[in-house]
Amino acid sequence: MSLAEPLRSGAAQAPDGAPVLSVEGLSVSVATEGGSRPLVQGISFALRRGETLAIAGESGSGKSITSLAVMGLLPANVRATAGTVRLGATDLLRLPESRMRAIRGDRVAMIFQEPMTSLNPVMTVGAQLAEAIRAHAPLPRRAARARALDALRAVRLSEPERRLDQYPHELSGGMRQRVMIAMALALKPDVLIADEPTTALDVTVQREVLDLLRELRRETGTALVLITHDMGVVAEMADRVVVMKDGRLVEEGPVARIFAAPRQPYTRALLAAVPRMGTRPPADVPADAPALPSAPPVCTLRDLTVRFDIGRGLLGRPTHRVHAVEGVSFDIRAAETFALVGESGCGKSTIARAIAGLVPFAGGIDLAGHELRGQGDVTRAVRRDAQIVFQDPAAALDPRMRVGDLVAEPLVIHGIGTRDERRATVESLFERVGLSRTQLDRYPHEFSGGQRQRVCIARALALRPRLIVADESVSALDVSVQARVLALLRELQDDMGVSFLFISHDMAVVDSIADRVAVMFLGQILEMGTRAQVFGDPRHPYTRRLIEAVPVPDPTHVRPPRDRLASEVPSPVRRRDDPPRRLRLRDVGDGHLVSEPGPPGEPV
Template sequence: MQEVATRSGAAAAPDAAPDAALDAAAEAAPVLLVAGLTVSVRTEAGLKPLVENLSFTLRRGETLAIAGESGSGKSMTSLAIMGLLPPPAVRVTAGSIRLGQTDLTAAPEAQMRHVRGDRIAMIFQEPMTSLNPVLTIGTQLAEAIRAHEPLPRAEARRRALAALTAVRLSQPERRMHQYPHELSGGMRQRVMIAMALALRPEVLIADEPTTALDVTVQREVLDLLRDLQRDLGTAIILITHDMGVVAEMADRVIVMKSGRMVEQAPVRQLFHAPTEPYTRDLLAAVPRMGARAAAAAPAPLPAAEPVARLSDVVVRFPVRGGLLGRTTLNVHAVEHVSFDIARGETFALVGESGCGKSTIARAIVGLVPHQGQITVGDHVLSAHGRDAPKALRRKVQMVFQDPMAALDPRMRVGDLIAEPLLIHGIGTAADRRAEAADLLRRVGLSPDQIDRYPHEFSGGQRQRICIARALALKPDLIIADESVSALDVSVQARVLALLQELQQEMGVAYLFISHDMAVVDSISDRVAVMYLGQIVEMGSRAQVFGDPRHPYTQRLIEAVPVPDPAHQRRPSVRMTGDLPNPVHPVGSGPERVILRDVGAGHLVAI
């Protein structure tokens, strides 16, 4: 009874002091202790360290962020903790990783199978590749639970349903019977979080958990992780290159570069008084909302004809069903969209995945059929989207999100850059090679690299090669479709600076498609916000970001992570229920949005 009285807040008896000391010691003891960790890869020249002499501790309920650029060793550290390094090429060559009293570097695989999921869980960057596409969500969750606890199937499914409910997934009973492809990216990430936390692990490793998500979905996932950590006391290792996420989530931060720890500090100290030049450079490269000086007035409309004009453009995709395969539904991807892009202007399309941004880009280059009128220069694009003339294709070029997927790995970069010139029959072989060398120089690469292959370049360098190829035909318009979203912040800053420099030099216009509001704020002249295939707000950058009028625009801007630990975010209403659906029966569709001018060309849906 005396112990009960003490824990309930009554006056402590003298012999209760040892119990309190034991509790404090247990609370202070680290859950995870990494000491002198070195991970090496076997090469022809011997072992090469990928992570070198890394040490840190992680305590219960703490969030430790490991930040740095690609190749810094962040993900390799997480794989070492999980015991998932690819043998025999990569292995731990020095140091220890202790989970409580267990040394994970010396644990056999049979023991690690019990540790994974039960004591340490991991959320990967791309949930679709982490979920089995041929098993239902409920089956996969129950399977993960039964792998560690000998439960009947019915009890495991009850626990799985409780886990889905805990991560606030709408209609959890229905989701149990669905397959991964039937869920959105944010829903799949919630399933991965439910799977990771179903067994209440001591440590949760989140490896870039929000990089591929829209800003509003990212906000929901981060809020969810914070709530679950508060309820369960789980320690979190957050691996990311997004310093805004670090500022909002972390208690302590480790900054890594080339496999070594550059700096370690509490989050506020690191952001407000970084000691290392690399950390200062990393923070300086982070795009910040409002950092660009607001224009005194919106840019005037150009007097000349625009390089591209969309008038009442509609794109719908039929969904066939039934025994006769008739069209019963339509996906309303783009609905009655109209805008102009002026020469030398950066026009940005922003919105969540599925809002129609990329579909508009494909319609402009003639890759999908459309209704309405698309004019590029003096050419009106065919509504069938198939027979765009070469003259039109010379005027519009695209830069895609994944540069490695956009470059043929069997071709040298000089040939890749010169290929558009070859297709259009421009110049001799010597002329095309000289032009490719000049374009490499323009995008900040060396002409000496002209005979290398894409795999010999970094991600940022490959994106520069894609930009050089897009410039080869001297187009009037370049469509940049999420062209910097997969890049580290420092590489991203260099690519954005390059785009602006080339625009000033060549007068090219950009259609910049992104869900990163801070990047759009830093580069755009005018902005259109899309929601479910329609534009809900459009105006100059200063109008849309400085005075957002539509509730959806306001929600997008409020969800952007702020790279300042002192920033206090206003409480917001969380989304509940199912997401609105762009699929409608034939003959019906969404209500058409009407834009109203609220002043100086600032258009807002009414």
């Protein structure tokens, strides 16, 4: 059975042009100790068969609450207080849970943002798919397994027969998301709700998932509700757009009109904050400008290698080795932003941990004149010169401490200043990162995500480091908050002369902030040069593939067709007696370094 078969006779087949899903005047409130508080107020929209409606907005705008209300999955203390949600002629808000359970997954399905938390880790992929199918269709186990196999084939998953017997942890993030899509579409629902389905994915995997959703929508006629804060994804996928802010509908219309002539200031601000590839002008240096004195690099990596032995043979000896970083060399200059880009598992974050002395390594790291030779060779002086800003600010801040104490903690550890002097320093840092002195005595949970990241930046600046490692530090932020944090980093660099090692898989963000860029794959650098060289004249096929996969926030942009990659990214795990081939970089002009494409199994 194919997912492309017509909808079953029991499906809600609305007449041509009539909505399959209609939301009218939806309001949702949460019960608090102080009384009922509105989360969503008066939302209305309609969705027709085969159409994609994007619900866009920042965190807290009510996007996900709206989708949960449609699915009947609101938390116990949250309820719909007004409006209707009609699937065909059926008002879903008036149905008891027993009837809603029959509709959920069968006629209205949902794909959540993080597939690992949505899949049962102790059940095989095939068992979970078959269970979902049998919950709505009275099929014997063998027939349910056959349909599960058809569903995996429909989402173009490589080796589908093998995947049926694997567990979720054995699959990559992109493969797990494909399994979630297969599970959602196995029963050919009338409506599919995708809540941030590509936010946590690498740019190439995101491209494959978006292409897949577009093709499956065209083949099955399923209507798609796409919830996202990525306006590039909205431009490429949506027919119509609903923009939300603070639980209210701000603007609605066809995607071309919203992007070409947004009517509301909030929509215009949202679109203006979107990073766009190729819009930043190259650095212009006047011909008669005096030569700057050459300063030694702030950080130099020479043949950095990080490997981990795994597996155990008959005699307890390791059998395999993870080649996380394999012979990487580069330097970071004073007041420079050097970016590492690449897909998950390429070794970007491992390099950051090696600089911080958190993993054992071979090779050399010179940090502000201190030569590091191994994991334990990181002194207090070295830690003062290099600080890290992590991806998740909520996890990086102790929830039991006030933010003022968190920012002052590095000063206390290093014995810098008196109590009053430390307080004055923290107040100055808060003002520097755009926070108020009155917020010093608050706890992390009292801040938004962007504000928490500003607290982390203030803490990283407390010791006046020479180098700040920003490891995916803006990837979890809304686009407008992301733009403000990036502007803050540039301002701090201009004012304080600090250098940044900026680690990201978001090519558009890197293009907006980096001075030089290195592209990594399987622990090695494939291409390195200035931002203009790497993004303006990419020489390696893998670099071009990364750039081509970036969503373009322009509905009129026509993306050239390219072959789908259904296979897995090669693994950095190899037998101990089978080391990877070291790639050599050659200078193609003005310091633009490029490796030759490798043999099969390596980037092409």
